[in-house]
Amino acid sequence: MYKYTKQLKNELLNCGGMPLFEIAVVNIAGDKSGIKEYISCDIFFRGNSIVAQRDPVSKKEQRSKFIANTRMVVDNCYGLDHHLQELHSEILNDIQCGDLFTLGED
DSSP states (O other): OHHHHHHHHHHHHTSSSOSEEEEEEEEOSGGGTTOEEEEEEEEEEETTEEEEEEOOOSHHHHHSSSOOEEEEEOOTTSOHHHHHHHHHHHHHHHHHHSSSEEEOOO
């Protein structure tokens, strides 16, 4: 499996773009309520997982000493595009389940 993950990693790094997502959100927490922002997610591979390191989307993540992230285990039945689409969907789900933002329109 590690060999396939390494292949996907090389494909991601050689695609010619920056491996990141920017997701438009609206801040719903505290005195910043209603302000449109963007959550940046740096995409990379760690072990046999694809990871999106991102800004916290919940108060629990804000209080944590760890960097917020969303991760998925690589499945060798699918290519890079599928993994990126699934990771993006998981990030959107994390935002919707969090208590700091709602999804914005962009």
